Amino acid sequence: MAKIIVDVHLKAELLDPQGRAISGALERLGLTEVVDVRQGKQFVIEINGEVTPEILQKLQELSGNLLSNPVIENYELKVL
Amino acid sequence: MAKIIVDVHLKAELLDPQGRAISGALERLGLTEVVDVRQGKQFVIEINGEVTPEILQKLQELSGNLLSNPVIENYELKVL
Numbered sequence: 001m002a003k004i005i006v007d008v009h010l011k012a013e014l015l016d017p018q019g020r021a022i023s024g025a026l027e028r029l030g031l032t033e034v035v036d037v038r039q040g041k042q043f044v045i046e047i048n049g050e051v052t053p054e055i056l057q058k059l060q061e062l063s064g065n066l067l068s069n070p071v072i073e074n075y076e077l078k079v080l
Numbered sequence: 081m082a083k084i085i086v087d088v089h090l091k092a093e094l095l096d097p098q099g100r101a102i103s104g105a106l107e108r109l110g111l112t113e114v115v116d117v118r119q120g121k122q123f124v125i126e127i128n129g130e131v132t133p134e135i136l137q138k139l140q141e142l143s144g145n146l147l148s149n150p151v152i153e154n155y156e157l158k159v160l
Binding site: 067 | 081087089099102105106109110111113114115116117118119120121122123124125126127128129135138139142146147
């Protein structure tokens with residue numbers, strides 16, 4: 001059993017209104033040192049057996065199409 | 081400038097319908113080795129200056145109250 005983690009975030013050049021709201025809330029609640037917050041999604045995928053190069057390639061493909069929107073988002077894939 | 085990452089996920093004993101839907105989609109799209117998918121949130125927080133113990137404690141507090149719902153979610157905090 002292998003675990004793969006895919007983190008999906010809005011591209012850096014795009015405004016993240018949710019992150020902005022959280023940043024404001026953290027500041028109001030006393031964390032004045034906050035400069036910026038970005039909110040993203042995290043997928044934890046469990047795979048039966050080993051992560052072969054074929055599975056990894058398929059996962060890269062699906063991370064870029066299904067799990068993220070390539071127009072506005074970047075993804076990062078980690079095998080644990 | 082320090083970066084803190086907070087990962088928020090539904091507790092393991094709770095059903096994650098979004099994760100279930102993604103798991104089904106991945107399978108239909110050819111990744112038949114998928115056993116389970118859990119979807120969570122990831123917050124990337126930038127802090128001005130160093131992460132002092134006081135800031136870290138405040139962050140732990142806010143991660144448990146503001147960034148996650150302690151009734152149904154767990155969080156994990158990492159300082160980069």
